[in-house]
Amino acid sequence: MAENTCSLAVALRTLFSLLGAFMLATLLYTLFTDGSPFRKELLTPWMAATLIDFYINVVALAVWVAYKESNWISSFLWIIFLICFGSIATCSYIVLQFLKLSPQESSQDPMYYVLLRNPNKTTAAEPKRKNSFVVALTALFGILGVFMLGTIVYTIVTDGSPFRMELLTPWMAATLVDFYINVVAISVWIAYKESSWINAAFWIILLICFGSAATSTYIVWQLFQISCQDPVYLILVRHGDRQVYSTGQKANIRGFLMRHNSNGGYEQMFLQISLRIQLCKIQESYCFSKC
Known part of the structure; x- marks a missing residue:
């Protein structure tokens, strides 16, 4: 099992390294062969719709980056990179997160540690300050999803089918490559969840x-799976992890086990009693929230 999870971390790190390099090569090739992308004639109705689609997915990725980063300066810089360089920045950020994993984290559940911010340091008190984010993000992605759906319908009605060869300019092709690399990143998260x-x-x-209409719908659906009292980052993890993590105790119990694993005698007895008390509290809180 440990070998499989470790190989998963290596595989994903390699995948996003290759995708980032491919997008960089695509960008440079298109720039040299077709010139600047900032030309008015390139902004056709379907190019505009594609850019809106692209940047709504960027919003979803930017929210995760803002959560992951420990300070607003690094968050701001990475979000600017996402806006300017698209999936190149996405791949770079994901690869960097995998490189930060310790061997133990890579062998346990690399996606869990990549998605969450310092999971071993999270406390039960932290989520209480951020409950309003559940409602805010539900509203945000609900609006973005409806807006994107309206954009697609409007563009089809006014400009016809998107499946026309004259629309596939070099910069449209590069934009689609950029778009679908971000889709790969979001798809990996969905496959994990x-x-x-x-x-x-x-x-x-x-x-x-x-x-991004599907991205927004999926995020809103996940937000509806948690209550307003739960921390919003619970949508990042699997449902099995969510039940324990929703009380803010999962990391504390893991750390407690690691610190006391080598002790015996009365300490082992005390550890078992403490863990049973903690688990009873977790089950009680979970049942109460369901009621």
């Missing part, structure tokens, strides 16, 4: 076909 490959495949197909 979903317990069934059927559900994961269903959502990934929706992402490929409907872009």
